[in-house]
Amino acid sequence: MTARPDAPAPNPHATEAQVQAALSDNKLAQVLYHDWEAETYDDKWSISYDERCIAYARGRFDAVVPDAPLPYERALELGCGTGFFLLNLMQSGVAKSGSVTDLSPGMVKVATRNGQNLGLDVDGRVADAETIPYEDDTFDLVCGHAVLHHIPDVELALKECLRVLKPGGRFVFAGEPTTIGDFYARKLGQLTWKVTTEVTKLPFLSDWRRPQEELDESSRAAALEAVVDLHTFDPSELEAIARRAGATEVHAETEEFAAALWGWPVRTFEAAVPDAKLTWRYRMAQYRAWLGLSKLDEKVLRHVVPRQFFYNAMITGVKPGGAGR
Numbered sequence: 001m002t003a004r005p006d007a008p009a010p011n012p013h014a015t016e017a018q019v020q021a022a023l024s025d026n027k028l029a030q031v032l033y034h035d036w037e038a039e040t041y042d043d044k045w046s047i048s049y050d051e052r053c054i055a056y057a058r059g060r061f062d063a064v065v066p067d068a069p070l071p072y073e074r075a076l077e078l079g080c081g082t083g084f085f086l087l088n089l090m091q092s093g094v095a096k097s098g099s100v101t102d103l104s105p106g107m108v109k110v111a112t113r114n115g116q117n118l119g120l121d122v123d124g125r126v127a128d129a130e131t132i133p134y135e136d137d138t139f140d141l142v143c144g145h146a147v148l149h150h151i152p153d154v155e156l157a158l159k160e161c162l163r164v165l166k167p168g169g170r171f172v173f174a175g176e177p178t179t180i181g182d183f184y185a186r187k188l189g190q191l192t193w194k195v196t197t198e199v200t201k202l203p204f205l206s207d208w209r210r211p212q213e214e215l216d217e218s219s220r221a222a223a224l225e226a227v228v229d230l231h232t233f234d235p236s237e238l239e240a241i242a243r244r245a246g247a248t249e250v251h252a253e254t255e256e257f258a259a260a261l262w263g264w265p266v267r268t269f270e271a272a273v274p275d276a277k278l279t280w281r282y283r284m285a286q287y288r289a290w291l292g293l294s295k296l297d298e299k300v301l302r303h304v305v306p307r308q309f310f311y312n313a314m315i316t317g318v319k320p321g322g323a324g325r
């Protein structure tokens with residue numbers, strides 16, 4: 001596993017002037033925000049590289065491409081963050097070798113390190129999804145998780161995916177917020193944050209209150225978050241974008257309705273209180289509740305609730321001209 005020697009250095013401590021500039025420069029905001037959170041990202045989102053996250057990543061992949069002829073020889077991940085999606089997919093046997101790429105040098109550094117620790121055949125590179133720095137017809141699979149909604153021109157990025165894919169190669173993107181899902185998740189999150197930070201002002205609950213400077217930092221991060229989160233998607237519109245980019249065999253899926261209605265307030269509550277208050281038993285109980293509600297979504301609600309009401313969207317498509325994998 002290697003990172004390129006010419007890679008830009010991470011900048012985890014942006015100056016106030018850089019933050020101000022980032023408010024009107026989306027790509028700078030992406031780099032500052034994600035460099036800032038790179039080293040703590042896995043903890044913040046409970047990302048691991050064990051059975052739990054391997055099964056989660058593979059579940060997202062299989063949900064949209066249930067019959068892929070595995071493994072792919074060479075895969076590329078865009079907006080890899082710390083490597084959650086591709087590193088776990090590789091561990092589950094989806095691809096033999098991979099390139100983890102991201103706009104944020106800090107993220108590439110962490111993803112490279114994670115891949116190294118896992119002993120996977122992976123290299124890392126700083127890359128903008130709108131101008132992917134690889135030759136045409138290079139990869140068998142291009143994938144990403146929670147990245148499309150950060151990219152200004154999604155159609156251009158999908159065109160770039162098709163360019164670097166071999167004919168018949170496939171792209172798979174998961175973890176994208178739907179428009180309706182994002183609306184209720186944000187509202188529930190804002191309400192939970194307000195209630196938790198107000199209630200914990202009560203003297204007898206003061207040990208449930210995070211230090212004010214940490215709460216202020218979270219609020220500043222939320223301000224940049226508003227700059228980096230560019231899109232939400234209607235699943236049918238996402239399919240139309242992929243077709244306009246030139247893909248065939250395009251198909252979108254959605255998931256998490258009850259799980260999202262439960263999960264977003266829980267995640268926001270957890271971010272608003274001191275970490276030490278959240279015991280292992282509490283975390284396991286939340287995880288089991290989320291698994292149960294995900295089952296309810298999958299077995300029951302997806303048959304009765306329209307797909308645009310679910311929180312997470314996934315999209316796949318194939319580069320024309322090959323066998324289609």
Ligand SMILES: C[S@@+](CC[C@H](N)C(=O)[O-])C[C@H]1O[C@@H](n2cnc3c(N)ncnc32)[C@H](O)[C@@H]1O
Pocket residue numbers: 030031034078079080081082083084085101102103104107127128129130144145146147150151152175
């Ligand atoms: C929400 S994070 C997701 C990270 C990881 N895929 C995951 O699911 O944990 C989005 C990532 O996309 C990256 N990103 C944003 N804009 C990008 C772009 N134009 N090209 C490549 N990566 C980008 C960010 O730096 C960030 O690491």
